[in-house]
Amino acid sequence: MPAPAETSCVPLLTLYLLGGFGAVRDDGVQIPRRWRRSTAQTLVKLLAVAPGQRHHREVVMEQLWPGVPMESALRNLRVTLHAARHALEPELAPRTPSSYVAAEGEMLFLTADRVRVDVDEAEESARVALASGDADALGAALASLGRELLPEDRYADWARERRRGVEALCEQLVRRLAERLLADGRTEDAVGVLREALDRSPADERLHLLLVQTWCAMGRPRQAIRQYHACREALA
Structure with missing residues (x-):
């Protein structure tokens, strides 16, 4: 088998999962x-969202062809792998x-030194921002990570765990x-951040409570009461 090209000669491939x-x-x-x-693209997505960007081939086959006999699934996998590789490298000999x-x-x-994945980098930026507590860094991380992970595969089982991880990190952000904006006296900015988050997750009780507290901190009790009732309606 021919040896693979040197890493330095291989173009970097970037996979985008956030927003599509x-x-x-x-x-x-x-x-x-x-x-x-389409299964070739799904195979690449499967690997991109997996821990370490790797999967056992039987896991891949079960996700792509559930219930299909092993011999047929192996044949499908070979064809799909070939299609995926040539979609990414049409010049591949x-x-x-x-x-x-x-x-x-x-x-x-996926080869780690030749493939970068946007959600990996966004998650790392989010963790750095949370550690620093800097408002600008937190805002930038939220803007990047706040886009939906693979919206075209919203209900796919293989993306569920990674999607939940992204959503949990967004909630932290x-x-x-x-809290940082409130501490800095930027109450209107804090309200804007919370309202946008509630538009995405209208039944998040913790976000409602934080907005209630924000309205109280701003000396606007009527708004706080309205928010409380909005929370009850959303939960109901």
Whole structure:
């Protein structure tokens, strides 16, 4: 088997998951938004949201072809892997290893030094912002991470765990940013942050309570009472 190209010669591939799937290579090679084989794109998404960007091939087969006999699933996987690799590398020569989607034993994975994933970077920025408590950093992290993860796969089981992790991190950012803004006396900004968050999660009791406290801190008890009733209605 030919040896893979040196890492330094391989164009960086960026996978976008927040706000919808996209793939961009830094050498300008065009990767289509719609792939000829939808399971090939789903395979790449599966790996991109997985811990360490890797999965056992049996897990992948069960997610993509549930209930299909092993022999048929293996055949489907080979075809899908081939399609995914050539979608990302249309110039890939026959029997040449992919630079981005690799296999080792029973594991399938994205090559860490050649593939970057936007949600990984957004989550890291969020953790740094939470540690610093800086309002600008918190706001920037929330703007980046606040976009929905793979909205086209909103109900896919394989994305559920990662989606919940992103949502939990966003909740932390919202609360920390609102608290920071209140501490800095930027009450109107805090209200704006909380209202936007409630538009996305209208039944989040903790956000309602924080907005009630904000209205009270601003000396606007009527607004606080309205918010309390809005919370009751949303929960009902």
